[in-house]
Amino acid sequence: MKLTILGCGDAFGSEGRFNTSFMLEQDHRRILVDCGASTLIRLKQLGILVTSIDTIVITHFHGDHYGGIPFLVLSNHIEYQRTTPLTIIGPSGVEKMVFALQEALYPGTSKILEALNITFVEYKDKHWTNTNDLEVYARPVTHAIPSHPHGVKIRWEDKVFSFSGDTEWNDSLIDLADGSDVFVIESNNLKEDSPGHLSYQTILERRALFNTKRMLLTHMGAEVINRNSLEIERLSDGQEIIF
Numbered sequence: 001m002k003l004t005i006l007g008c009g010d011a012f013g014s015e016g017r018f019n020t021s022f023m024l025e026q027d028h029r030r031i032l033v034d035c036g037a038s039t040l041i042r043l044k045q046l047g048i049l050v051t052s053i054d055t056i057v058i059t060h061f062h063g064d065h066y067g068g069i070p071f072l073v074l075s076n077h078i079e080y081q082r083t084t085p086l087t088i089i090g091p092s093g094v095e096k097m098v099f100a101l102q103e104a105l106y107p108g109t110s111k112i113l114e115a116l117n118i119t120f121v122e123y124k125d126k127h128w129t130n131t132n133d134l135e136v137y138a139r140p141v142t143h144a145i146p147s148h149p150h151g152v153k154i155r156w157e158d159k160v161f162s163f164s165g166d167t168e169w170n171d172s173l174i175d176l177a178d179g180s181d182v183f184v185i186e187s188n189n190l191k192e193d194s195p196g197h198l199s200y201q202t203i204l205e206r207r208a209l210f211n212t213k214r215m216l217l218t219h220m221g222a223e224v225i226n227r228n229s230l231e232i233e234r235l236s237d238g239q240e241i242i243f
Contacts, residue, residue: 004025008235019064020065020218023048031134031154035056037063050079054087055087056089060165062144069102077116088118089129125138134155136154141167166196168195200230207231
């Protein structure tokens with residue numbers, strides 16, 4: 001499986017990083033895990049057609065994680081006249097939230113969501129949801145409650161990709177990482193946790209709890225990005241990983 005980091009920045013674009021979006025690619029299929037507001041820009045910079053994405057998995061309803069969907073919707077419909085199916089998987093209320101966001105950013109365009117062949121799927125806590133030959137496992141995490149924050153674990157054929165989403169320390173992270181080939185975990189701060197976010201120090205102290213082949217830091221603030229060296233690998237925009 002190929003993982004392309006479209007963006008691994010925080011909500012503030014620290015050090016010029018793009019919003020969160022990871023692209024998984026296997027057997028000529030592409031899916032997105034989160035779709036921050038800058039995602040369409042990144043796809044175009046990398047020469048990736050929006051019509052090649054068949055599934056989008058959303059961890060929570062914050063703009064730097066799902067704010068890019070309206071832009072992808074307009075591009076799919078107006079630029080490419082997309083006719084192939086698109087599936088959007090997310091927390092409870094995902095269809096309502098996507099429609100509301102579409103109207104908020106481009107009033108009058110929610111009818112495009114109806115015109116496109118979109119299937120909305122809600123995942124459930126501690127439950128594997130099977131759709132489009134993917135299995136998505138979700139756990140609630142500790143972030144802004146109105147955003148319905150979750151971490152996800154995606155099983156695709158013989159590979160498992162896990163992502164913490166945005167969160168403070170939560171024991172669900174141990175479950176999400178378990179058995180993964182790659183576990184991407186947010187590390188917004190260097191030494192101290194903050195409301196809704198983890199620090200590198202907290203992750204380092206608990207690293208032995210994570211049963212994963214490879215751990216990667218994302219959603220980093222400037223202190224984490226600029227630190228000369230860390231014991232845990234940091235992601236960067238545009239990075240490609242084969243696992």
